[in-house]
Amino acid sequence: MALDGITILDLSHKAQGRFCSLLLGDLGARVISITTPWAPSTIGVTTSDPSLGEFGRLQGLYDAFDRNKRSIMLNLKSEQGRDIFYRLAKGADVVIETFRPGAIDRMKIGYEEIKKINPQIIYCSITGFGQTGPYRNLPGHDLTFSAVSGALGMIGEEDGPPILPLNFLGLFAGGGLHAAVGILASILARAKTGKGQYVDISMTDGILSLESMVAYDYLANGIIYQRGKGAFSGVAPNSTVYLCKDGKYISIACAEPLFWKNLCDALERQDLSSYENIINEEKRNQILSLFKGIFKTKNRDEWYKLLENKDVCVSKVYSIDEVFTDPQIIDRQMVIDVDHSQKGKVKQVGIAIKLSDTPGKVRSPIPYPGEHTSEILQEIGYSKENIEEFHKAKAVYYPSDIKTDTGGAINLSARGD
Numbered sequence: 001m002a003l004d005g006i007t008i009l010d011l012s013h014k015a016q017g018r019f020c021s022l023l024l025g026d027l028g029a030r031v032i033s034i035t036t037p038w039a040p041s042t043i044g045v046t047t048s049d050p051s052l053g054e055f056g057r058l059q060g061l062y063d064a065f066d067r068n069k070r071s072i073m074l075n076l077k078s079e080q081g082r083d084i085f086y087r088l089a090k091g092a093d094v095v096i097e098t099f100r101p102g103a104i105d106r107m108k109i110g111y112e113e114i115k116k117i118n119p120q121i122i123y124c125s126i127t128g129f130g131q132t133g134p135y136r137n138l139p140g141h142d143l144t145f146s147a148v149s150g151a152l153g154m155i156g157e158e159d160g161p162p163i164l165p166l167n168f169l170g171l172f173a174g175g176g177l178h179a180a181v182g183i184l185a186s187i188l189a190r191a192k193t194g195k196g197q198y199v200d201i202s203m204t205d206g207i208l209s210l211e212s213m214v215a216y217d218y219l220a221n222g223i224i225y226q227r228g229k230g231a232f233s234g235v236a237p238n239s240t241v242y243l244c245k246d247g248k249y250i251s252i253a254c255a256e257p258l259f260w261k262n263l264c265d266a267l268e269r270q271d272l273s274s275y276e277n278i279i280n281e282e283k284r285n286q287i288l289s290l291f292k293g294i295f296k297t298k299n300r301d302e303w304y305k306l307l308e309n310k311d312v313c314v315s316k317v318y319s320i321d322e323v324f325t326d327p328q329i330i331d332r333q334m335v336i337d338v339d340h341s342q343k344g345k346v347k348q349v350g351i352a353i354k355l356s357d358t359p360g361k362v363r364s365p366i367p368y369p370g371e372h373t374s375e376i377l378q379e380i381g382y383s384k385e386n387i388e389e390f391h392k393a394k395a396v397y398y399p400s401d402i403k404t405d406t407g408g409a410i411n412l413s414a415r416g417d
Helices: 015-026 050-061 079-090 111-117 142-148 168-193 203-210 212-221 257-266 281-295 300-307 327-331 373-379 384-392
Strands: 007-010 030-035 069-074 094-097 122-127 197-202 239-243 249-253 314-316 335-340 344-349 402-404 410-412
Touching: 007 015, 007 079, 015 030, 015 069, 015 094, 015 122, 015 168, 030 079, 069 079, 069 373, 079 111, 079 384, 094 168, 111 122, 122 168, 142 168, 142 203, 168 197, 168 203, 197 203, 203 212, 239 281, 249 300, 257 300, 300 314, 373 384
Parallel strands: 007 030, 007 094, 030 069, 094 122, 122 197
Antiparallel strands: 239 249, 249 314, 335 344, 402 410
């Protein structure tokens, strides 16, 4: 596989880091997920069980994120726990963490400490605002970073409030994807220089980089993209979504003159096919109102059947339950079955990066927290007696140390914090 031989220590307790290591693990990296007993959000790594309340919800949330990973649970606030991490880091290629700036240094496992042990280490921190700047220590979530970067203010209708873009922009695109690119670039650089480096990923920076097109318009020409007024904001009849007779929506994205003409031909409105009608705001608004009425005359799937072979950029607007039965999604193996020891076949999102010679693969299901603690410690040279001493000293934990109740509380029989 593409990343065979690369070992990643994943300290992430947030989705952005776990998504990053998921991408790299799917491509062959050996990922060791290091769970800490005081961060319950890192314990959601088994198939969702509704009877476990919030704990079960977290299990489902992190289900796919932790495939192709092994799990060790360390008490990194203890000296023994840190020593174990140092030994792991000495043989690793990459460390990923998602703590607030400075937190990892106070735990004495930050980049400056680890590079003394392993000068070739690539150490990636994913935070909301990055390691520098006046906002570096401020708390936040995806909505916070989307707002500061300007993305939030550009999404929505002209006279309405900004529309929240879920958490795809910050956590996954701005954070996880940019981190994966930074790590892969650092691996290539290390092959040339022999040295590792620090990768500082700000989700705010990442979102802003995704805005390059509209940012160019402002920086070069002073054009301010206004919510609900741009060509791709839904106000143009050639690039919007239309409500259909059955209450479902269909998307039309005929940005080019050829596609716009094909759409008008299919709707038997050849009189509107001149692209000047899109450029002229008054005519554009008139056509938009007209087309809204036309699309209400048929059901969504009827419109799709009518338009799909007319060389028109058209698609059904799916709800999530429709996505995974779509023939394109199935053909591209973007819904897959993963074997689970208790649940049998578990469906997950497939691997998006398709490589012809070294394809990605799901090699192992999600682990239980601490499932591989003893196995990993033995691999790095500790004896069974050493491991039992660590366990008694509350420096390491096993799955049996985690207890839940039906109210969703998470209790550790040996917290050690």
